[in-house]
Amino acid sequence: MVMNMAKYSIGVDFGTQSGRAVLVEIGTGREVATAVKAYTHGVMDAYLPDGVTRLADDWALQHPGDYLEVLHETIPQLLQAAGVEPADVIGIGIDFTACTMLPIAADGTPLCMRAEFASHPHSYVKLWKHHAAQDEANRLNDTATSRGETFLARYGGKISSEWMLPKLWQILNEAPEIYDAADVMVEAADWVVMQLTGKLVRNSCTAGYKAIWHKRDGYPSQDFFRALDPRLENVIDDKLRGEIRPIGTRAGELTEVAANLIGLRPGTPVAVANVDAHVSMPAVGITEPGKLLMIMGTSTCHVLLGTEERMVPGMCGVVEDGIIPGYMGYEAGQSCVGDHFEWFIEQCVPVNYVEEANRQGVGIHQLLTQKAKALRPGESGLLALDWWNGNRSTLVDADLTGMLLGATLATKPEEIYRALIEATAFGTRMIVETFREYGVPVDEVYACGGIAEKNDLMMQIYADVLNMPIRIGASSQTPALGSAMFGAVAAGKTNGGYDSIQDAAREMGGVKPDAYLPQEDAVKVYDVLYAEYARLYDYFGRGENNVMKTLKQLKSATTKDGVPVC
Ligand SMILES: Nc1ncnc2c1ncn2[C@@H]1O[C@H](COP(=O)(O)OP(=O)(O)O)[C@@H](O)[C@H]1O
Ligand SMILES: O=C(CO)[C@H](O)[C@H](O)COP(=O)(O)O
Incomplete structure (x- = not known):
């Protein structure tokens, strides 16, 4: 009997309209199976799921339950389509749109999933293209400029309304009850990893690009936040606390509960989350x-x-x-x-x-x-x-x-x-x-x-x-392939994966043979x-x-x- 020695990794790309999962063979980068799940609630820019709560212009929300549906539906589909055993999946990685953030309770429950907040727009996921925090972004930029904050230059001179701090501040300004009820605010990417591993691990990619965190300097100072709004003085400890781990490392392992829900083995390594754009680079x-x-x-x-x-x-x-x-x-x-x-x-x-x-x-x-x-x-x-x-x-x-x-x-x-x-x-x-x-x-x-x-x-x-x-x-699902590669790096070479994303990129990434010429x-x-x-x-x-x-x-x-x- 010929034994199939191949090992696989799974990557899930949470896009704007759907989640896309791929099962990839380690070594070749061959995409053995793909599954796509459109978000049940799509992008909510007019009404909440209750059908009556109207959203103002520039709002764009999502429902976190849709992300779980993606995991529950696509991963078993991949295994079934490919005929691959869970034991042969050595790692899993995910990527997300960003900054796509949500307020959660201490046990990780999104506030929008609590009955008392179900009709409150600020309890939902604010999608990257939620642009209603422009006032907060303008005020943040004015304050940072007048104080000569050096972090601004690293962000091209302006912090965008799409990012974590303007969005979080909008919640504080317009819905202090949601701000107070939230144990922390998280990137949806990290929330999904938390559902898989049982632990909150923030990824260095979204922290760096979307939450003004710097590898050496950390977040902006308390002074800066106080100048912005005295209520924000302790915002990092209050609402953004949590370990930040570098991309290319392991966030944890699949819990028994998560493994049962998605049909993989408990203990499967889970990569630190990544952003959909950034994760694509090694995949190419x-x-x-x-x-x-x-x-x-x-x-x-x-x-x-x-x-x-x-x-x-x-x-x-x-x-x-x-x-x-x-x-x-x-x-x-x-x-x-x-x-x-x-x-x-x-x-x-x-x-x-x-x-x-x-x-x-x-x-x-x-x-x-x-x-x-x-x-x-x-x-x-x-x-x-x-x-x-x-x-x-x-x-x-x-x-x-x-x-x-x-x-x-x-x-x-x-x-x-x-x-x-x-x-x-x-x-x-x-x-x-x-x-x-x-x-x-x-x-x-x-x-x-x-x-x-x-x-x-x-x-x-x-x-x-x-x-x-x-x-x-070369791949039609580049971000998902990139995530699968990070899943293989989270597993490490001793478990059949890779020790660095560069090694994974060499074997699994690539481009199509033809180029568009000017x-x-x-x-x-x-x-x-x-x-x-x-x-x-x-x-x-x-x-x-x-x-x-x-x-x-x-x-x-x-x-x-x-x-x-x-
Ligand atoms: N043939 C096409 N030409 C240009 N745009 C397209 C075409 N087909 C779909 N689109 C647009 O591509 C977007 C979806 O892109 P896609 O990469 O599939 O998803 P996501 O943005 O969720 O990652 C939609 O805005 C859609 O209007
Ligand atoms: O800002 C981002 C990354 O930094 C967003 O994730 C991105 O713009 C949304 O991605 P897509 O259009 O592929 O859904």
Whole structure:
């Protein structure tokens, strides 16, 4: 009888709309089985699950029960589909969107799961794209600037409203009863690991990028927090306490209860959690500086390694060991990429396009992409700013909004679709040029994530706009593969895994054989369009014309929770 000696690791990627799990063979990186579970509650941006509690503009919540469903459903499916025994799974790792945070009770129960708080919006998970803490972010940035806090420079000069402290402070300001009832506030990533291991272990990646924690300096001082709000003086001990462990280490082992629920063996090593973007880098095989990776889905994150700590304006952050141990990890991003196109297909596509897509048996994205491909760069006469969900880098301003220029009575949906794609590519070029200008080399570009897989036109446009080849990650589930690799590192070499993420990346990460190459004619036209984009970017984004903010203020003055005020 031939014995199957293969060993496996499981990675689970908790995205914006779904959780994706993969079972990966150690050594080869072969993805033996994949399972996807859409979140039952999706993204809650209008109502709570009770169906009556209305959410204000800029809110985006999730239900933590959905994360448990992902684990309970996908992991047994993987084992069954692959015919793999639990004993052959040597480790498990997870990654998450971030900062996606929630208040929990001392026993780990999310406050939204307690009956008395079920209709309280602040008791739920605040998703990364919850942008309603912009006031708190502005006040935090003003206070930090006036006090000359050195941490600001490591975050490109501004702390984003998407991150932990503005969100936590919003809870304190608007729902002190929830703030008080919370034992601690945690990243959803760490909460899921806590469900698996029974222990709260905070990961250094989210602490570093999203909660202003520094490997040597720790969190900002008590003085700073007192200056922000006297009630926050002890916020770290009160609400953010807990051991912070470096990525690439073990958080603990599966408890008996968790193991029974997901069908694995108790004691299986569980990796310290990670962020969906950052975990993708080794999965594409990148472990050295100069190689920018774009993780393209609902949003795009740009991650890059460097050897020195450079202060780059408008970056999300530079964190030592934040992505790959031994390097400075840089992150930048665009908060609206796939969401941009989703808005368009949901709100702006005429019925005859829907009928045509149905006749062809394709989706709207495919139909629009097909039609947009027939256009040459510049042919639409359109130019857009990609700020439909604010600007994450390089302006770090959630109050900026979208803009389309050049539309006429002849403008067609595919022209707008293409202009929106181009706008996101220009936004990426702005990020790349800013990195270079401030001394962080970008020599090669890579992409992964849902969009890198699904939209070849988009990837060609990015290659043309950046005038650089773009290589695509080999896996269709790159973050989940990265998590599985960290699971194998948590197990360690003596248990059949790896001793470092670099070793795992060498054997299990990689790219597809073909790259998207820039086309000379397109590059020339996009250089012209990009110059115009950059002028509009400064004009609308750096205070010369604050019309976007005026419009937003007028809107909120005439509506309450999205409802017109008579
Ligand atoms: N063919 C396509 N072209 C462009 N965008 C797409 C296409 N198909 C899906 N999208 C967008 O991709 C996003 C989902 O990306 P994905 O990477 O699958 O998930 P997540 O953001 O949850 O990680 C959605 O916003 C959706 O509108
Ligand atoms: O900010 C992040 C990482 O730092 C978020 O996790 C990310 O932008 C959301 O990811 P996705 O668009 O793939 O769901």
